[in-house]
Amino acid sequence: MKIEIDKYSGFCFGVINAIAKAEKLLKENIPLYCLGDLVHNNLEMDRLQKIGLQTIQYEEFKKMKNAIVLIRAHGEPPETYEIAKKNNITLIDATCPVVLRLQKKIKKTYTENNETQIVIFGKKGHAEVNGLVGQTYGNALVINSIDDLDKLDFNKPIAIFSQTTQSPHKYDEIVSELKKRMTAYGTIEKLECINSICNQVSLRDKELKNFAQKHDVIIFVSGKQSSNGKALFEVCKSVNPQSYFISEASEIQFEWFNNASSVGICGATSTPMWLMKNIAEYIESHTK
Ligand code: SF4
Structure with missing residues (x-):
């Protein structure tokens, strides 16, 4: 069975930039908090946590003082900047341009x-x-x-x-x-x-349609809480009814591949490439 990973899937530049900012500071051993999940993907969040990133929620943020806090690609309302100023919090702003x-x-x-x-x-x-x-x-x-x-x-x-x-x-x-x-x-x-949908999403929409049509079965990998993941999965499903949404390899059911000669693996703008590669290897090793 042929297995192909969609080369256009994976992190968008906004997420790549936010993760790079976090990794740079963590490498320098700077204690870093992130306001909310940096990326809507639990496995990538586990990886970032292991290298020292601490995720905080708004209630905790409001009480913090003199800390360094990363603003993720999603951006924040003006109130967050006001709280930071009042509490002497240094913001590392990774809001996507x-x-x-x-x-x-x-x-x-x-x-x-x-x-x-x-x-x-x-x-x-x-x-x-x-x-x-x-x-x-x-x-x-x-x-x-x-x-x-x-x-x-x-x-x-x-x-x-x-x-x-x-x-x-x-x-x-x-x-x-x-x-x-x-x-x-x-x-x-x-x-x-004002159509303000990001190009990284609208272009993927078209590319994903072609990719999903090309394969017998589509494995779409994304965190369940990702809006972009839900929208892009619907694109796959609309052209290929044999499309399955998973967040990790253990959710795969091998009967999905009965009579399939090709499987396409793709994901959202918050899906790490390393995860799609792991899933491709997992399918390959279990379907030989
Ligand atoms: S706008 Fe959103 S989807 Fe587009 S690059 Fe920025 S973070 Fe990614």
Whole structure:
């Protein structure tokens, strides 16, 4: 059975940069805390913890003083920077430049147009989304489905953005319904659509479709809590019904490979390449 790892899968540059920053400081034996999981992958988190990274949650962060804390690629709301300043915490800011640009754009739109409803297509409570909502002092509305559009006032101006890792297909569906409704209200000229899905995600979407079609079985590797993982797995499933979502090798069921002559292994922007390689070796050694 042929086994291929998708060369386009694995960490995006935002995650690579955040991990490199952490590893550099840890190598110098600098005690380093990270606010929330640096990457949505438990096995990579175990590896980072073993080399000294300590993950803290917000409650702990608020009480900390005189420490060094890493901000992950997802970014943070302004409140986090204010707390750090007050408590003499040194921030190592690994916010991805793409997320940073989006935060600035949302802030600008919000401050320059106080009538405009700021809408973010994303997952409520997700760290990146919290950072985006924070740019509007909590006033942006987070939506995740067409049904959520009922919460909007179509008479007022609307600016719709997206969390960087959402599905481009779902975003297009929501925007097209939003356009329909605003056209019916006669307010379409008050709509601004800013497709802020990261290229690393939207390009992968297309590449992954080709990859998933090429193989009999697809093993998609991702942490269960990764938004990008869920979105990219749906892409695989839509073109190859023999697609399976796993987080680690022990979840593999070998009957999935009955009658298969090729297996493709791929993953999310938070899936380490070393993990996909381990899984390829595991499948190979058990199917010989
Ligand atoms: S998916 Fe894109 S925006 Fe998000 S961290 Fe990775 S590179 Fe940055």
